[in-house]
Amino acid sequence: MRSLPPSLDAQVVAEIDRRLRAVEDDHQVRIPWAIESGSRAWGFPSPDSDYDCRFLFVRRRDHYVTLWPRRDVIETPLDKVFDVNGWDLAKTVRLIAKGNATAIEWLRSPIIYTGDPVFRDALVALTDQIAERSAIGRHYLHVCIRQRTGMVTLKRFFYALRPAAALRWLEVHPTSTVPPMDLPTLLEEGDVDADTRAAADELIALKSRTRELGTQSPPSILERFVARELDHAEHFESMPPTGDQARNRALADEFFRSQLA
Template sequence: MRAVPAGLDPAVVAEIDERLARLQTDLGVTIPWAVESGSRAWGFPSPDSDYDCRFLYVRRPDDYLSLWPRRDVIETPLDEVFDVNGWDLAKTVRLAVNGNATVGEWLRSPIVYTGDEAFRDRLLAFVASVADRGRIGRHHLHVADRQAERGVTLKRFFYILRTAASLRWLRDHPESATPPMDLPTLLAESSVPEAVREAAAELIVVKARTRELGHGEPPAVLARFVADELERARSFDDLPPENRSAEARERADAYFLGEVERLR
């Protein structure tokens, strides 16, 4: 599977492809899923946005039996253009059980450099089976709080807006705990007022042609939407755990061992 928009720089995409190929050859890992994260995948890039490639990898079965386990992340050189790193599937599974929302987001990224659809579908099904809406909601809520504590610039407001939209999506979809990654889809699949969608679309256009948004005030309709959603989301702090940890860990072991055997 590959889904790379025409607007991405072909030379940058080619370098990302080359890095992923070298990692598989040099480190002996399998990369069944590699996507774009960050503002490009979130739906509000700037002209100077870097490329945030994130990937999941699986080591050889014997590597998981060592008394001296290897690092569970792989990082490549970071610069102003490239931010390419990935997580071991073992780390990914543990984080999913512990309520990390990033795992589900990567699996729903609209920009895919390389991907095994069957692998993605199995991992999504596993994530859904152990997802705890309370933990996912608190994840998004606390991300917004941390961004707000740093001071709200228009650029940072986008990050807060996306988390607020994720929280609204969760409220509108009580049967699911894996919101889409990108802001336009989050708003399109939620019962937000049309004025919110229009204001967000207009601000995205401005960000797409402006290198630095500065410290201006966000549109009032979006500021109210964010404040309302974050206030409603405080209830996530009071939700009791949904998944029983022992059962979730059993599912995690079964899923992980199956994937290692399948991808060996």
């Protein structure tokens, strides 16, 4: 499975492919899922955005049965172009069970370097069974709050705007658990008013053609939107889990064991 837009640099993609093959060979792991995260997958890249490839890897069964487990993260050299690293499947499933939306987002990225659709669909199905809406809401709430601390540049503002849009999406879809990954879809499906959407579209367009957005303040209409969604989402802080934790852990264990060779 592979889905790459023509806007990606072919030479960069070739190097990412090479790094993924090297990870499998050097670490003796299987990579069933490798995608693009970051601003390119979130729908607001800049001309100089780096490539944030994230992958999931699975070790052989005997590597998990040891008193000295290996690291649950594999990293490749980081530079101005490449940010390629991945998580062990065990780490990923544990985080999904805890409500970490980052791991869940990777399964929905529109940019896929390589992937086994059977693996992805099975992990998505597990997510639908065990992910807690309350934990997902808290995840986006806390991300948004962190990004609003300190000096907020236009570039950094996007990292508050997207989780705020995710919180809005959750409010509009009260029976759903996992929001879409990219900002334009969140705004479209979040019943956001036309003026706010227009301001966001204009800012996204500006970022797409500007290498450095500068330190000026974000549009006031978007700042109000973020503040409003944070206020509306405060209830996630006290919302209790609704699922059976023992059942969720059993389902997570069952899926994890099914992926071991």
